[in-house]
Each structure stands twice: as C-alpha cells, then as structure tokens.
Amino acid sequence: MADEWKASAAADGDEKSWRLLEKTLLAGVQEQRRSRRWGIFFKLLTFIYIFAALALFSPMLAMKKGATTGSHTALIEVRGMIADQEAASADNIVSSLRAAFEDANTKGVILRINSPGGSPVQSGYIYDEIRRLRAEYPAIKLYAVITDLGASGAYYIASAADQIYADKASLVGSIGVTAATFGFVGVMEKLGVDRRVYTSGEHKAFLDPFQPQKAEETEFWQGVLKTTHQQFIASVKQGRGERLKDAEHPELFSGLVWSGEQALPLGLIDALGNTSYVAREVIGEKELVDFTVQESPFDRFAKTIGASMAERIALWMGFQGAVLR
Known part of the structure; x- marks a missing residue:
C-alpha cells in the first residue's frame, strides 16, 4: 500500500x-x-x-532652389559622368538650362563643369539645347567654367558656351572617342571551356570578348568610333570657331588633355577664372542662384541604402517574399 x-x-x-x-x-x-x-x-x-x-x-x-526675387547669375552644375539616369544626365541639365534662361531675373548663366565626360549622345543633347537657348535668348550669355576637369563629353558641352573659363591647373580637352573591352579566349582555352553562341546574324556577336576578333569586324567598329569622333570634332569647331588653333595644332583632336594654362593659347578656353570671377567681373551680377536639378532626398536615400539594404530592412520588419535578381 x-x-x-x-x-x-x-x-x-x-x-x-x-x-x-x-x-x-x-x-x-x-x-x-x-x-x-x-x-x-x-x-x-x-x-x-x-x-x-x-x-x-x-x-x-x-522651393528654395531656383527661387529668385531679383537680378542674379544662374548657376548649373555638371558633375560626374554624363550619362542617362545620372545626376549629369541630359534630362537634368536641359531642364536646369531651360529654367535658368526662362527666369526673367537671370542676367547670365554659368555652367560649372567638373566631369570626365561620358555618353556622346547625352552630351550631344545638351550641346544642341545650349545652342538653341542661346539663339532664343540672345541677351543672356552662357559661360562654361571648368574646375578640376572638363574632358571628352564635358568639353563637348563646354564648347557650346559663349566663352569657356578654367583654372590654370584645370585639365581640359580629351577630344576623342574610346571603347574598351577584354579578351578571354586564351583563358578559356587553358581552362578547356568552349563558348557556344547562337545568333541569327553573321555579326550579331561581333563584340563578344569570349570569341577571337575578326579583322573585318574590328575595322567596322573602328569606323563607328571614327564617325563619332568626327561628329565631336565638328561640334567643337562649330562652337569655338576661329578661336580654336586646330590648324597649327592638329593634336587638339588626338584625345590629349592640357592644363588650363596650356589650353589658353591653344584656343580651348578663353580666359582663366573661376565662378565668382565670371559672375562678378564678366556677367556683372555676383548674386548666384543654383538652378541645378537634383534628386529628391528620398531618391538619394533609396540609392544609398541600395537593393540589398532594402531587403535587409524588410527582413528586420518580418517580411519575406520573392526577390528577382
């Protein structure tokens, strides 16, 4: 029990x-x-x-940017690569230019440039719009001011201005066209890897870095670059006119760059000077108003965190779902 x-x-x-x-x-x-x-x-x-x-x-x-109450010099920044979806895209720069020229209080426009260049198409759009606006508003002069660098497509844009200013140590020029890639044929042979490409055109894959180059395709591509280069040269000559000393210096179109001090006697620039100097002494209006179209803080925030950070935030908040990569 x-x-x-x-x-x-x-x-x-x-x-x-x-x-x-x-x-x-x-x-x-x-x-x-x-x-x-x-x-x-x-x-x-x-x-x-x-x-x-x-x-x-x-x-x-x-509201603050571009809001004016009196006479001013309009300032537009061209920074970084000139390319679609970048800060210095044609859409952004053209919108800034139009707003500056259309403002009744604008006495002159300064295009402040610090760029290595970029897309010839985007540069061409901006060049054409500058010339159109100059013709439509002949009383408003546009001055390009090169700070650290005004090369390639950036100089393409600058050549459309009434005058170009730069610092004595600025880098100016690089009037040329380039396209670069790599060739991996030898590496693939060592690894024993075969490249299989199926196309419906004889030259559809002519820039494929995993296939040997063909002489006729290389010649064709060189012709495309040469045509683009000639378009670049023609635009610079049209913009600079007799100021450009290209007859005595054919190397101007070779892709080389010069300091501002060297560029002056070559006719690549008109004088040495910075933004404040041009606004005060050339335009005669020291008050600067920035008309540069910029991304909203939300867009900059979204780009900063990036796709991976956004995904991490979603996980923190307890959300999970399909992700396309």
Whole structure:
C-alpha cells in the first residue's frame, strides 16, 4: 500500500513538473511574440518618421532652389559622368538650362563643369539645347567654367558656351572617342571551356570578348568610333570657331588633355577664372542662384541604402517574399 502511494505521488510530481515547464515555455513564446510585435511597431514608426521628414523637406528644398526675387547669375552644375539616369544626365541639365534662361531675373548663366565626360549622345543633347537657348535668348550669355576637369563629353558641352573659363591647373580637352573591352579566349582555352553562341546574324556577336576578333569586324567598329569622333570634332569647331588653333595644332583632336594654362593659347578656353570671377567681373551680377536639378532626398536615400539594404530592412520588419535578381 505504501509502495502504491509513493508511485502515485511520484506520478503527480512528474505531471506538475511538466505543466510548470509547459507554462514556462508558453510564457517565453508569448514574450518573444510580444517583443517582435513591438519591434516591428517601432521600426515602422521610425521609417514613417524618416519618410515624413523627407516628404516635408523635399518641397521646401525645391522651393528654395531656383527661387529668385531679383537680378542674379544662374548657376548649373555638371558633375560626374554624363550619362542617362545620372545626376549629369541630359534630362537634368536641359531642364536646369531651360529654367535658368526662362527666369526673367537671370542676367547670365554659368555652367560649372567638373566631369570626365561620358555618353556622346547625352552630351550631344545638351550641346544642341545650349545652342538653341542661346539663339532664343540672345541677351543672356552662357559661360562654361571648368574646375578640376572638363574632358571628352564635358568639353563637348563646354564648347557650346559663349566663352569657356578654367583654372590654370584645370585639365581640359580629351577630344576623342574610346571603347574598351577584354579578351578571354586564351583563358578559356587553358581552362578547356568552349563558348557556344547562337545568333541569327553573321555579326550579331561581333563584340563578344569570349570569341577571337575578326579583322573585318574590328575595322567596322573602328569606323563607328571614327564617325563619332568626327561628329565631336565638328561640334567643337562649330562652337569655338576661329578661336580654336586646330590648324597649327592638329593634336587638339588626338584625345590629349592640357592644363588650363596650356589650353589658353591653344584656343580651348578663353580666359582663366573661376565662378565668382565670371559672375562678378564678366556677367556683372555676383548674386548666384543654383538652378541645378537634383534628386529628391528620398531618391538619394533609396540609392544609398541600395537593393540589398532594402531587403535587409524588410527582413528586420518580418517580411519575406520573392526577390528577382
């Protein structure tokens, strides 16, 4: 009888222990869920606050930039690569130019350039628009001011200006066209890898770096580059006119660059000077108003965090889904 009682008591103790353990585990799970919900709530609150602040300041910045109340010199920045979807894209620069010229208080326009160049198409769009606006608004002069670098497509744009200024140490020129790639044929042969390309045109894959070059295709591509180079040269000659000393210096179109001091006697620039000097002494209006079209803070924030960071944030907030790569 005593043995049965002991066994029953032991069973009751084990059951109570399991119930206590179960309650403890459930309490832990509930606490984790509660913590996760609060975590998601505060993260959502943080991002709502950030986006609200960006939405609030974006229109304020837009109102401030380009807002004028009196006579001024309009300033437009050309920074970095000249390419589609970049800060110095044709869309952005052309929009800035139009806004500057259309402002009744604009006394002159300065295009401040610090760029290695970029797309000949984007540069050509900007060049053509500068010449169109100069013809439409003959009373408003446009001056290009090269700071550190005004090369290739950037000089293409500058040559459309009424005058070009630069610092004595600025790098100017690089009137040429380049296209570069790599050849991996030898590496593939060493690795024993075969390249299989299926096309419906004889030369459809003529720039494929994994196939040997063909003489006729190389010659064809060189012709494309030469044609683009000739277009570049013609535009620079049209913009600079007799100021350009190309007859005495045919090397101007070889792709070389010169310092501002060297560029002056070659006719690549008109004088040495910076933005303040041109606004004050040339245009006669030292008040500068920036008309540069810029990305909104939200766009810059989105680009900064990038796709991978956005994915990580989504995971932090408890969201998961398909990702296309």
